[in-house]
Amino acid sequence: MTRRIKMRTLLIGGLTTLFFIVLITRVFWIQVVNAGFWQDYAEQQWSKKEVIKATRGTITDRNGDTLAVDIPAYTVAVNPRIIDKYNIQSDVVEGLHSILNKPEYELLALVSAKDKDGNLYAQREVRLEGWKVDLEVKNKVEDLQKKIKEEHHISDSGISFVNETKRYYPQQTLASHILGYMNREGAPVSGLEAYYNKQLEGQDGELQYEADPKGIEVPKADKMYTPVKNGDNIQLTIDSTIQYYIETAMKKAYDDLKPISMTVIAADPNTMDILGMANMPTFNPNTYWEDYNPENFTNHALTSVYEPGSTFKIVTLAGAVQEGLFNPNETYQSGSIRVPGRTIHDINRSGWGTISFLEGVKRSSNVAFVKLGYEKLGPEKLKDYIEKFGFGQKTGIELPGELKGTVNMQYPADYAAASYGHGQLLVTPIQQVAAVSAVANGGKLLEPHIIKSITDPNTGKTTETKPKVVRQVISPENAKKVGSYLEQVVADQKIGTGRHAYIDGYRVAGKTGTAVKVVNGEYDYSKSIVSFIGYAPVNDPKILMLVVIDQPQNSELGGSTAAAPIFKDIVSKALPYMGVPKANVTTEKANAKTTSSDPTPALTGKALKDATNQLIKSGIAYETLGKGSKVISQFPKEGTPMEAGQVIYLLTEESKTMAVPDLTGESLRDAVEVLSLMGISVTAEGEGYVTSQTVTSNKDGSRKAHLKLAPPTTMESASSDDNSDPDGGITTETIKDSEPPG
Numbered sequence: 001m002t003r004r005i006k007m008r009t010l011l012i013g014g015l016t017t018l019f020f021i022v023l024i025t026r027v028f029w030i031q032v033v034n035a036g037f038w039q040d041y042a043e044q045q046w047s048k049k050e051v052i053k054a055t056r057g058t059i060t061d062r063n064g065d066t067l068a069v070d071i072p073a074y075t076v077a078v079n080p081r082i083i084d085k086y087n088i089q090s091d092v093v094e095g096l097h098s099i100l101n102k103p104e105y106e107l108l109a110l111v112s113a114k115d116k117d118g119n120l121y122a123q124r125e126v127r128l129e130g131w132k133v134d135l136e137v138k139n140k141v142e143d144l145q146k147k148i149k150e151e152h153h154i155s156d157s158g159i160s161f162v163n164e165t166k167r168y169y170p171q172q173t174l175a176s177h178i179l180g181y182m183n184r185e186g187a188p189v190s191g192l193e194a195y196y197n198k199q200l201e202g203q204d205g206e207l208q209y210e211a212d213p214k215g216i217e218v219p220k221a222d223k224m225y226t227p228v229k230n231g232d233n234i235q236l237t238i239d240s241t242i243q244y245y246i247e248t249a250m251k252k253a254y255d256d257l258k259p260i261s262m263t264v265i266a267a268d269p270n271t272m273d274i275l276g277m278a279n280m281p282t283f284n285p286n287t288y289w290e291d292y293n294p295e296n297f298t299n300h301a302l303t304s305v306y307e308p309g310s311t312f313k314i315v316t317l318a319g320a321v322q323e324g325l326f327n328p329n330e331t332y333q334s335g336s337i338r339v340p341g342r343t344i345h346d347i348n349r350s351g352w353g354t355i356s357f358l359e360g361v362k363r364s365s366n367v368a369f370v371k372l373g374y375e376k377l378g379p380e381k382l383k384d385y386i387e388k389f390g391f392g393q394k395t396g397i398e399l400p401g402e403l404k405g406t407v408n409m410q411y412p413a414d415y416a417a418a419s420y421g422h423g424q425l426l427v428t429p430i431q432q433v434a435a436v437s438a439v440a441n442g443g444k445l446l447e448p449h450i451i452k453s454i455t456d457p458n459t460g461k462t463t464e465t466k467p468k469v470v471r472q473v474i475s476p477e478n479a480k481k482v483g484s485y486l487e488q489v490v491a492d493q494k495i496g497t498g499r500h501a502y503i504d505g506y507r508v509a510g511k512t513g514t515a516v517k518v519v520n521g522e523y524d525y526s527k528s529i530v531s532f533i534g535y536a537p538v539n540d541p542k543i544l545m546l547v548v549i550d551q552p553q554n555s556e557l558g559g560s561t562a563a564a565p566i567f568k569d570i571v572s573k574a575l576p577y578m579g580v581p582k583a584n585v586t587t588e589k590a591n592a593k594t595t596s597s598d599p600t601p602a603l604t605g606k607a608l609k610d611a612t613n614q615l616i617k618s619g620i621a622y623e624t625l626g627k628g629s630k631v632i633s634q635f636p637k638e639g640t641p642m643e644a645g646q647v648i649y650l651l652t653e654e655s656k657t658m659a660v661p662d663l664t665g666e667s668l669r670d671a672v673e674v675l676s677l678m679g680i681s682v683t684a685e686g687e688g689y690v691t692s693q694t695v696t697s698n699k700d701g702s703r704k705a706h707l708k709l710a711p712p713t714t715m716e717s718a719s720s721d722d723n724s725d726p727d728g729g730i731t732t733e734t735i736k737d738s739e740p741p742g
Helices: 002-033 035-046 080-086 089-100 104-111 135-152 191-195 197-201 240-257 309-322 357-363 366-377 379-388 412-418 429-440 476-491 559-577 586-591 608-618 668-677
Strands: 047-052 066-078 159-168 205-210 224-226 233-236 261-268 273-280 331-333 336-339 342-345 354-356 444-446 451-455 462-464 469-472 509-519 522-536 543-550 622-625 633-635 648-651 681-685 689-697 703-710
Touching: 066 089, 066 135, 080 089, 080 104, 089 104, 089 135, 135 159, 191 197, 240 261, 240 273, 240 543, 240 559, 261 429, 261 559, 309 366, 309 379, 309 429, 309 476, 309 509, 309 522, 309 559, 331 357, 331 366, 336 366, 336 412, 342 366, 342 412, 354 357, 357 366, 357 476, 366 379, 366 412, 379 412, 429 444, 429 476, 429 522, 429 543, 476 509, 509 559, 522 559, 543 559, 608 622, 608 648, 633 668, 648 668, 668 681, 668 689, 668 703
Parallel strands: 622 648, 681 703
Antiparallel strands: 047 205, 066 159, 205 224, 233 451, 261 273, 261 543, 331 354, 336 342, 444 469, 451 462, 509 522, 522 543, 633 648, 689 703
């Protein structure tokens, strides 16, 4: 018996000991080995986490007008349990169908949706028609809620809203290719929305706190707060008014010409601020899914390449002028020219006889530019200037998808064709804008940009984009010469190919282009890309614009008759809007009759800003002399009867170094008055109106101006029914090697 008791005691003691060993081991395992897991689990029970959503940055134009912003949005939701409880399925389905236009069978499936256990859901969102709707739709749904409650005498209609935000573009299609868009899931898809997404989206904040089992925050408990970082606000260089002028003119032309696509870019050539950029066809980023077509979303300004045609002749001309190889009065035989393996013709195959190179520029003679580019400059220098002007390289503009184009001349015929913008030469519109801006601004190739500034709303720090010079391509003096030749392309109303871009009261320089498209490796003469590029005013450029039209339905139209009028339509509105006063060109002054009108207003002693505002409102052209802020003298003097279209000169400082205005087109009397106002002595040769001026400095620091004058010439106007496009053309010995008109 004693032995049995001992055995039982040992067994019980052993089991008890084993139990405690197991228990201690388990406790050790839980509290030591798995301490981290259980700590996390415990924290999940009492710790609550709240995400504080960051506000996406706003995008505005250069004047602060909003182009893209986050606004409140509302997602419609239904409660199948409530709807089933009150048996109101038909009312909910019919009502939401009439408001959201969602198919009734899809709504019926939503209001009766069950989970995997067969239980009705407590909430289902009405996608996609009821997703992130605006306030107007929300108000209609709220009226439906009220109606159902009243008709059925219930407190809950089974319809609710989820408060959200969505991206909104208040100006609809305006600048859509620049802005891009956010898809319905809130992800950026294209344009600046995608390119600057990291800066725009910011970083969400977070709040962690302790709560009791009912979810109520525990007073005085520890909190962890990570502050939200709202997205940066981006201000563009775009001017929404100029953008509106562009898009309005483009829509009209697109409807009339029925092309595949159109592109227009406007820039300030002195800074390369992009003032406007648009493509047709276009889209509304608020409703991008409607009538979806991939072609609508292409930003041809950066992502399409093409043979530029005769607009590229500006590069050849600039290179020849810079090298001292262009003599406007030198003559050549127009019509055709032979290069190894190819004969190149002008648009007028028989030519215009022996003409000057300046006339060749105005007529857009291919032969003239082959002589300038291929013969005079030579292949190596021609290619060097093409690359110096930025072709074959990305411009670096802050938009996605930019292509670098192609510069791939190998044979003599390739170089000859490149001299007038064809062959192994493909460019993007933005490259052309940057290149011709270098002519307009005094020879500097600048990097184009569309971002004016970026502001961090959390710190208030603003980073501004400064003009960036890539290189000096040609000298300021030679750039001015090139501009004067391009001005004649527009001003000569008899033979100038750019005559349809002429704007009364403004000096315009420009060049047309017509390039036949390549189809299946060969040129198809029924399909062309026509264009015009120009800038104004020539003496002080404020805006440069390129118009490109891809395959207008009427294949007979060219850059002169299709693209140049669009340029004129837009720029003639943009210049007055920008505060650029009209100034008479030589022919206008020559033909204008001197008439007595209102006396010259009194401006001396006024603040410059007030004086110029007064003149702009009165429609009087003016030019400022000096960099002061107050008018110290004026010409004509106060009370003097003004001639038709006369310019008022405002002196704002007395300095021996102030810039001398361009007096081209002024009478000798007016030119002398202005120069005397500046304390500059004058000598002159010839009679009539000023055609050129030279200013030199004397040893004592004084300055002397020499003026050349010539009698006015009257230009013959082109007939109103002129539909020809004298951009030039060529023929070749074989169809395979054929080239299009320039």
